[in-house]
Amino acid sequence: MSDLLEKAQLVHATTTDLASASTAQKNEALRLISEELRNQKEFIMEENNRDIEKGRSNGLHESLIDRLVLNEQRIEEMADAMLQLVELADPVGAILEEWSRPNGLNIQKMRVPIGVVGMIYEARPNVTVDAASLCLKTGNAVLLRGSSSAIYSNIALVNVIHDALRQSALPNDAVQLVEDTSRATASEMFKLNKYLHVLIPRGGKKLIDTVVANASVPVLETGAGNCHLFIDETAQKDMAIEIAINAKTQRPSVCNSIETILVDRNWADKYMTDLVTSLQQADVEIHGDRFTQQAADHVIAVTDEDYGTEYLDKIVAIKVVDKLDEAIEHINHYGTSHSESIISEDEEHVVTFMNQVDAAAVYHNSSTRFTDGFEFGFGAEIGISTQKLHARGPMGLEALTSTKYLLHGTGQIK
Amino acid sequence: MSDLLEKAQLVHATTTDLASASTAQKNEALRLISEELRNQKEFIMEENNRDIEKGRSNGLHESLIDRLVLNEQRIEEMADAMLQLVELADPVGAILEEWSRPNGLNIQKMRVPIGVVGMIYEARPNVTVDAASLCLKTGNAVLLRGSSSAIYSNIALVNVIHDALRQSALPNDAVQLVEDTSRATASEMFKLNKYLHVLIPRGGKKLIDTVVANASVPVLETGAGNCHLFIDETAQKDMAIEIAINAKTQRPSVCNSIETILVDRNWADKYMTDLVTSLQQADVEIHGDRFTQQAADHVIAVTDEDYGTEYLDKIVAIKVVDKLDEAIEHINHYGTSHSESIISEDEEHVVTFMNQVDAAAVYHNSSTRFTDGFEFGFGAEIGISTQKLHARGPMGLEALTSTKYLLHGTGQIK
Numbered sequence: 162m163s164d165l166l167e168k169a170q171l172v173h174a175t176t177t178d179l180a181s182a183s184t185a186q187k188n189e190a191l192r193l194i195s196e197e198l199r200n201q202k203e204f205i206m207e208e209n210n211r212d213i214e215k216g217r218s219n220g221l222h223e224s225l226i227d228r229l230v231l232n233e234q235r236i237e238e239m240a241d242a243m244l245q246l247v248e249l250a251d252p253v254g255a256i257l258e259e260w261s262r263p264n265g266l267n268i269q270k271m272r273v274p275i276g277v278v279g280m281i282y283e284a285r286p287n288v289t290v291d292a293a294s295l296c297l298k299t300g301n302a303v304l305l306r307g308s309s310s311a312i313y314s315n316i317a318l319v320n321v322i323h324d325a326l327r328q329s330a331l332p333n334d335a336v337q338l339v340e341d342t343s344r345a346t347a348s349e350m351f352k353l354n355k356y357l358h359v360l361i362p363r364g365g366k367k368l369i370d371t372v373v374a375n376a377s378v379p380v381l382e383t384g385a386g387n388c389h390l391f392i393d394e395t396a397q398k399d400m401a402i403e404i405a406i407n408a409k410t411q412r413p414s415v416c417n418s419i420e421t422i423l424v425d426r427n428w429a430d431k432y433m434t435d436l437v438t439s440l441q442q443a444d445v446e447i448h449g450d451r452f453t454q455q456a457a458d459h460v461i462a463v464t465d466e467d468y469g470t471e472y473l474d475k476i477v478a479i480k481v482v483d484k485l486d487e488a489i490e491h492i493n494h495y496g497t498s499h500s501e502s503i504i505s506e507d508e509e510h511v512v513t514f515m516n517q518v519d520a521a522a523v524y525h526n527s528s529t530r531f532t533d534g535f536e537f538g539f540g541a542e543i544g545i546s547t548q549k550l551h552a553r554g555p556m557g558l559e560a561l562t563s564t565k566y567l568l569h570g571t572g573q574i575k
Numbered sequence: 576m577s578d579l580l581e582k583a584q585l586v587h588a589t590t591t592d593l594a595s596a597s598t599a600q601k602n603e604a605l606r607l608i609s610e611e612l613r614n615q616k617e618f619i620m621e622e623n624n625r626d627i628e629k630g631r632s633n634g635l636h637e638s639l640i641d642r643l644v645l646n647e648q649r650i651e652e653m654a655d656a657m658l659q660l661v662e663l664a665d666p667v668g669a670i671l672e673e674w675s676r677p678n679g680l681n682i683q684k685m686r687v688p689i690g691v692v693g694m695i696y697e698a699r700p701n702v703t704v705d706a707a708s709l710c711l712k713t714g715n716a717v718l719l720r721g722s723s724s725a726i727y728s729n730i731a732l733v734n735v736i737h738d739a740l741r742q743s744a745l746p747n748d749a750v751q752l753v754e755d756t757s758r759a760t761a762s763e764m765f766k767l768n769k770y771l772h773v774l775i776p777r778g779g780k781k782l783i784d785t786v787v788a789n790a791s792v793p794v795l796e797t798g799a800g801n802c803h804l805f806i807d808e809t810a811q812k813d814m815a816i817e818i819a820i821n822a823k824t825q826r827p828s829v830c831n832s833i834e835t836i837l838v839d840r841n842w843a844d845k846y847m848t849d850l851v852t853s854l855q856q857a858d859v860e861i862h863g864d865r866f867t868q869q870a871a872d873h874v875i876a877v878t879d880e881d882y883g884t885e886y887l888d889k890i891v892a893i894k895v896v897d898k899l900d901e902a903i904e905h906i907n908h909y910g911t912s913h914s915e916s917i918i919s920e921d922e923e924h925v926v927t928f929m930n931q932v933d934a935a936a937v938y939h940n941s942s943t944r945f946t947d948g949f950e951f952g953f954g955a956e957i958g959i960s961t962q963k964l965h966a967r968g969p970m971g972l973e974a975l976t977s978t979k980y981l982l983h984g985t986g987q988i989k
Contacts (some may be wrong), residue, residue: 175929176933177907177933179932180930180933181931184686185988193882221963236875257708262950262951264947266945270949275935275963275964276963330666342593342966352788354787359964362741373765375792376791377787379794379796379964380610380793381964397986400986403986403988404986404988406589407988407989409871411988411989423632448718448978449933450670476598486885488593492593514979515595516595517594517595519590519591520979521979521980522979522980522982523980523981524982524984525981525982525983525984525985526983526984526985526986526987527680527983527984527985527986528984528988530986530988531676531982531989536989537676537682538674538676548772548793549689549690549772549773549977550689550772550773550793550964551964551965553977553978553979553980554978554979554980555980561969563963563964564936564967564968565936565967565968566936566946566951566967567937567939568941568945569938570938570939570940571940572811572817572818572821572940573941573942574818574821574825574826574939574941574942574944575821575942575944575945575950
């Protein structure tokens with residue numbers, strides 16, 4: 162029988178206590194988790210090894226095995242991350258607004274935990290510790306559901322967390338792992354509105370799409386990034402080329418890397434050959450329109466499908482556009498509302514682009530690679546939201562909070 | 576064939592223009608709608624009459640017929656509401672936060688429209704105008720899906736809105752009504768993530784539950800209110816009784832009325848008889864526990880089911896509790912996280928209650944009847960959210976907005 166319902170009830174029952182935990186108590190729990198991670202390094206690596214052996218015998222690709230591995234260094238990194246989290250301000254309890262009504266009623270809007278977070282994630286076992294610690298820091302309980310390929314590691318890590326919580330003032334049951342990793346149980350978790358206040362899927366597009374399509378529990382969607390760079394007529398040549406190379410090649414596998422470069426025709430007339438050859442020198446494969454193909458050798462003809470593709474690789478599509486409006490239309494049509502950038506010295510174009518492009522982060526004269534909770538200065542990151550509700554763009558600790566109105570009266574009736 | 580997809584594409588195509596509309600342009604559109612409503616009063620009433628006749632011949636109850644009616648007064652009220660909306664501040668475009676990073680990147684968080692709002696609602700045709708105007712004020716496009724019982728009225732009202740929009744700077748297609756009111760089309764609308772950014776159901780619990788259970792588009796859930804009044808040991812007698820009567824009887828059919836009164840045993844020892852007889856004099860039927868039954872005549876024995884029931888009528892459950900913790904536990908178990916109140920002179924109890932009760936609005940020494948966008952001073956109300964994400968409690972115009980990060984650089988690369 163699935164342990165889902167039992168675990169969901171256990172975590173749900175801790176929310177009142179968690180919501181009243183002090184910042185000091187939550188930080189102490191994080192410090193204890195950090196300590197226990199270091200103390201129980203050997204145990205964690207042993208259990209992790211069972212997952213690795215199982216993965217190897219199942220013929221798992223070495224790159225996936227690598228994601229599974231918890232070695233000494235990675236465990237130390239997890240333990241360090243706990244201590245960094247301690248240093249961050251606790252968002253819970255802050256009074257965000259306060260006003261009084263003509264009838265004398267005083268209204269305060271206070272930041273509070275969400276309640277129970279359901280986390281659904283793929284192989285990397287470090288997400289277990291990461292998710293649990295972000296939730297505890299913000300006074301949330303968390304129900305974890307990792308993948309079967311990391312099950313021994315996940316069980317071990319949650320045991321370590323429980324060993325730490327038992328020494329803390331926080332309720333031990335605040336972190337629970339669903340050990341039944343069947344699909345049926347996952348589907349049941351999608352509909353557990355009674356006990357879960359939000360679901361956060363972390364992993365590939367398929368996982369996220371499945372959760373969004375099937376969950377009745379509200380989802381914090383972190384999605385794909387089909388990001389664009391628009392090089393306007395007035396763009397400085399060196400800046401544009403340098404940013405194009407950085408945004409494409411610095412880490413092609415991540416969501417805030419660019420996939421298509423749109424180039425104003427007048428800029429292209431002068432510099433397209435330089436742009437393409439510079440990208441090629443940086444090992445980038447070019448899929449270009451007719452203009453781009455004429456400007457340089459070894460350019461593959463771009464298709465409509467290219468424009469909708471998140472390559473996550475050293476490949477980029479290039480298209481010449483006649484004016485700003487065409488660039489904005491292309492981006493709003495093919496983009497995923499993640500990160501978009503304009504390189505331009507024309508203030509009016511910049512304002513229009515930034516207002517009309519519909520994305521979580523819109524850049525001017527900058528690489529798109531900064532869409533990230535740490536780069537934004539949040540000190541933590543839950544993910545990058547590509548939806549419009551609750552939180553949009555890089556999500557720090559505040560994204561794990563809700564609000565509550567406190568109203569003080571002196572006998573007010575209506 | 577359903578007109579859903581075509582209409583959804585039409586509204587979606589207006590979002591870029593709407594997002595750049597100025598406050599003056601949006602207000603002018605609202606003024607024009609107000610004018611056209613008054614100009615076309617006769618036409619609206621004629622079309623409304625078709626719905627009423629259809630309703631009567633279908634044997635619709637007179638109370639439901641009354642909800643359908645658009646008479647001269649109600650149309651004037653709608654027209655006035657447009658002008659009140661003009662007076663409210665436009666939340667869109669505000670810079671909520673701004674900071675700079677060590678690398679010189681300047682980050683602004685700006686308030687923007689959500690995009691396309693899908694509104695699913697029951698009989699009252701005034702919701703058509705209400706929803707459309709709230710969306711336009713906040714730069715959102717809206718796809719409306721009303722009920723078949725009000726279809727002629729809804730078509731007429733959207734025609735009137737289109738007549739107004741044609742004279743305005745806003746795109747005419749920004750407001751569209753799905754005329755196919757079949758269930759299959761509604762179900763299709765629940766899954767239209769490509770064109771809709773949020774669904775807002777307005778109506779009864781069944782409608783809301785259906786949308787929440789089946790939608791993959793994010794939902795702004797406005798829900799039921801099983802609200803409580805807790806009378807603490809130190810509560811002032813007259814204040815407690817007056818608030819109990821007000822919170823129960825001033826308008827029993829609404830979500831922020833109370834359904835259960837929890838009474839501290841020591842207070843009950845002294846005043847329970849007065850409380851019960853006062854409520855009975857105000858025509859309230861009492862379902863009470865043993866203590867309550869002993870305190871007065873005509874008290875029906877309360878059941879566990881009572882505690883979970885939103886009566887929406889002049890009925891109240893009364894239960895004696897031994898201490899504050901028992902009251903909080905009862906509320907967090909049976910409540911719907913809507914509005915909860917404590918009557919007390921004990922500051923420590925008040926703080927504990929307000930922190931530990933999990934609800935959108937927690938009151939001290941006040942009736943719960945103030946959980947409402949107008950009573951909060953928002954000047955408008957989309958509904959009262961009982962979910963934890965995006966917005967919680969009464970939702971004003973800001974609940975119809977999202978945010979966007981604008982990042983200005985000087986060539987930053989990572």
